[in-house]
Amino acid sequence: MGHVPGYQRGVSSRPVSDAFRRQAEALRAGADVSLGETALSIAEDLADDVDADAARLELDRLGRLASEALAEQDSARDRSERLLQLLRAEGFRGNTDAYHDPRNSYLDQVLRRRTGIPITLSIVVIEIAARAGLRLSGVSFPAHFLVRSPDDPPVILDAFHGELLSLSDCRDRLRAAAGPRAVFDPTMLRAATPREVMARMLGNLKNTFVQAGDWIRAIDCSDRILLVAPELLGERRDRGLLWAQLGFTGPAIEDLEAFLEAAPDAPEADKLRAHLSQLHARDVTVH
Secondary structure, three states: OOOHHHHOOOOOOOOOOOOHHHHHHHHOOOOOOOHHHHHHHHHHHOOOOOOOOHHHHHHHHHHHHHHHHHHOOHHHHOOOHHHHHHHHHHHOOOOOOOOOOHHHHHHHHHHOOOEHHHHHHHHHHHHHHHHHHOOEEOOOOOOOOOOEEEOOOEEEOOOOEEEEEHHHHHHHHHHHHHHOOOOOOHHHHOOOHHHHHHHHHHHHHHHHHOOOHHHHHHHHHHHHHHHHHHHHHHHHHHHHHHHHHHHHHHHHHHHHHHHHHHHHOOOOHHHHHHHHHHHHHHHHHOO
């Protein structure tokens, strides 16, 4: 990824910081980075009035409580259950009232407000567990982010609902999200890499801004997704369409042509080519 076209035109609300670029580079290299630190870097890059130090102190405090709570628990299941009990006692809950509030995707706000979406609450659980000596990982389960232990079979935690899930529960969740014919595959419960977690987290935030019609902030998220995972061709397509929504034909054409060059046989290719023809005609008219 080189320059981001829109920044030269002065319409981006959030230029990518050097700190985030370093985080993205570490993620692309496969470094075992802290999900908490990377999530805080997203908040610092995209939100206002972020107190990352206060968030770290709160995670440390919760980690000390977790160490005490897990000290006498032997099995991975018992430790996981005690961890969820601690989170409930501390007031953490899934935000069912305002699921698409952007604050649900900013870790500092989740810690402050005690509410969030599955992926940010899962990061809270993973970070607290790590401070208590318990290694947990994220799971990019379809439609609902989960947490797992390294055991085989794993213990599965749903941080959003504050409960443990059986494999049968996971099958039911999949069918509820994807339809009754959806086939459960145990690989759906594999541990996600930090890079996958951050790309999904940014994708959730992008979708929030798209639903709100905030195209510029959605582009801010796309820029960062492509820094973390440049191989996600669909993100290049999406960013091009967002640029088109804003009326910036140059960067829209650049992104859509890059997508079609890499994926000329994509199912949506013909529609995108027609859209590109319109954008080229508009670009000639403008100039």
